[in-house]
Amino acid sequence: MTLQLDARQRAMLEAMHIRVWLPEPPLAADAIVSGAERPGGTVAKSLLDAEKPAVPARPPAVAPAPALAPAPVAPPTAPPTVAAAGATAYTLAPPQLLFAGLDPAQAPAGRGAGWLLVTEAHGPTQDPWAGDAGQLLANMLRAMRLHQHPRVFRACLERNPQAVGGAGLQADLATLLAELQPSVVLAMGRVAAQALLQRRDPLGQLRGQVHQLHGVPLVVTFDAPYLLRAPADKARAWADLCLALELVAPAA
Numbered sequence: 049m050t051l052q053l054d055a056r057q058r059a060m061l062e063a064m065h066i067r068v069w070l071p072e073p074p075l076a077a078d079a080i081v082s083g084a085e086r087p088g089g090t091v092a093k094s095l096l097d098a099e100k101p102a103v104p105a106r107p108p109a110v111a112p113a114p115a116l117a118p119a120p121v122a123p124p125t126a127p128p129t130v131a132a133a134g135a136t137a138y139t140l141a142p143p144q145l146l147f148a149g150l151d152p153a154q155a156p157a158g159r160g161a162g163w164l165l166v167t168e169a170h171g172p173t174q175d176p177w178a179g180d181a182g183q184l185l186a187n188m189l190r191a192m193r194l195h196q197h198p199r200v201f202r203a204c205l206e207r208n209p210q211a212v213g214g215a216g217l218q219a220d221l222a223t224l225l226a227e228l229q230p231s232v233v234l235a236m237g238r239v240a241a242q243a244l245l246q247r248r249d250p251l252g253q254l255r256g257q258v259h260q261l262h263g264v265p266l267v268v269t270f271d272a273p274y275l276l277r278a279p280a281d282k283a284r285a286w287a288d289l290c291l292a293l294e295l296v297a298p299a300a
Contacts (some may be wrong), residue, residue, distance in 0.1 A: 055256075099191055099249060138243050139208040141169065142218045143228065144203040146176060146189070150198035160296030162199035162229030164264075166222070167271055168239040169204040174204050181272040188272070201228055205243055222262045231296045233261050234289075237271030255288055258295065267292040 069296055071127065105212065143164070153163075170181065177186055186195070194200050203224065204219075225233075235241040238251040244261055245254065259266040269288035 104266050137208050138205040139203040141206050143203040146200045153197045156193045156196045158297045162230040164230040165234045166240045167203045167236045169206050184272040225264050232292050234264040236270045241268040265295050
């Protein structure tokens with residue numbers, strides 16, 4: 049008769065230092081497969097798993113990005129012409145005689161046959177002497193002794209949404225200059241200077257030189273509203289007025 053000892057009984061005998069010579073009972077098939085019922089089976093399995101090199105997870109397949117159609121390229125456009133760049137929607141109001149009632153024969157010497165001042169219209173009124181700006185304009189002309197000149201005219205540029213380009217303005221200017229025949233034109237302010245000269249240069253680049261407007265000398269200077277905001281530029285404005293006076297002064 050063979051004594052059958054299970055694993056628990058064998059462990060107890062080994063703990064008592066009793067050597068067991070009986071063969072060990074065969075393991076169950078499920079225990080061989082899983083190893084869960086063997087002492088240390090789970091630990092051994094985890095150690096084996098730990099010894100295996102880690103296999104990185106395969107990244108999910110990324111679908112190739114669809115090919116993008118090339119963006120349409122606009123054909124190069126020609127740069128705007130000077131006339132188109134400076135063409136502002138302005139029309140020229142009828143000129144005003146600033147000092148009416150003076151005797152044409154009493155024009156101050158060395159002040160030319162006539163003057164045309166072109167300014168931007170400021171406010172609804174056409175009164176050239178309105179407000180502080182009008183008073184400053186009067187002082188500027190008085191300093192030039194033009195308040196004694198019977199042929200000093202002022203024409204305002206008025207915004208006109210119906211106007212297209214600057215051809216109409218230039219035609220009106222040519223007609224007005226042929227009628228008044230001034231000795232010099234004063235373009236007062238950035239708007240007036242750019243519109244008359246059909247240029248987009250800053251006012252500082254247009255000042256200090258003599259331009260031509262349909263054959264008539266033209267000088268650019270600041271307008272009175274600007275000088276009220278920046279009185280430090282009054283000295284520069286006076287230099288512009290002196291340049292205009294030199295154009296009409298008799299040669300020594």
